[in-house]
Amino acid sequence: MCILFIAIEQHPKYPLIICANRDEFHQRPTQAMHVWQESNILAGKDLQAGGTWLGLSSTGKFAALTNFRKLPLSEAPKKSRGDLVLQALVDTKINMTAELAQQASQYHGFNLIYGSLKQLYCYDSVNNQSHQLSDGVHSICNGALDDIWPKMARGEKLLSETIRSQKNLSIEALFDLMTNDKQALPHLLPETGLDEEWEQLLSAIFIKSPTYGTRTTTIITQDVEGNVETYDRSYAPSGECITKQQFNLATVFD
Structure with a gap:
């Protein structure tokens, strides 16, 4: 997962709107x-x-x-960060934040958004900080919570305009917002240790390339x-949508 936009108490009919893109190597x-x-x-x-x-x-x-x-990443073997999402979904512990802080060193750096749909938190493992998401529009990408990279600012603006x-x-x-493939101007690119060509590619909300790109968009609404x-x-390497699905949380587990 590479970028999320979350709107809390911003729309009169939908108090929660989550828009998320997962970026990954196509292979x-x-x-x-x-x-499951x-x-x-x-x-x-x-x-x-x-x-x-x-x-x-x-x-x-x-x-x-x-x-x-x-970058550079530690060369020491680390656990798969995808396990953390599973833990958060089935967790029954009172203090999930403390649990994450204890485990963080076992993984490369991550942001984990977790909680009930009525009360979401974001844990930043690099800075060992957890924040409850307040009312407003939030963007979470590959840096600290609400770092304002160009694609994050663009997405927040587009989501706010769509809601209004x-x-x-x-x-x-x-x-449409989540498939916006506009890239940032070179002088606005973040410095994360990648070369400029990669930073340029990754500066779009929706990433397209033959080897790496946006694989999935997920939209979640709660009325x-x-x-x-x-x-x-889900998308092909060309950016073409290849599968569409819709689920209702009240009936999908029946």
């Missing part, structure tokens, strides 16, 4: 979003390491992960009555 084997019967979660699956990047539980928990892009302009929220408008809908689309 990495992946299973699209589905119900053994653990009662709805998530895609990384078939290489066995974890996931984003999911929902039957009890209304949400979790999603972004990698913290800070639409009394009846258009899911297609949200997908004022508590109904949760999830829309999930």
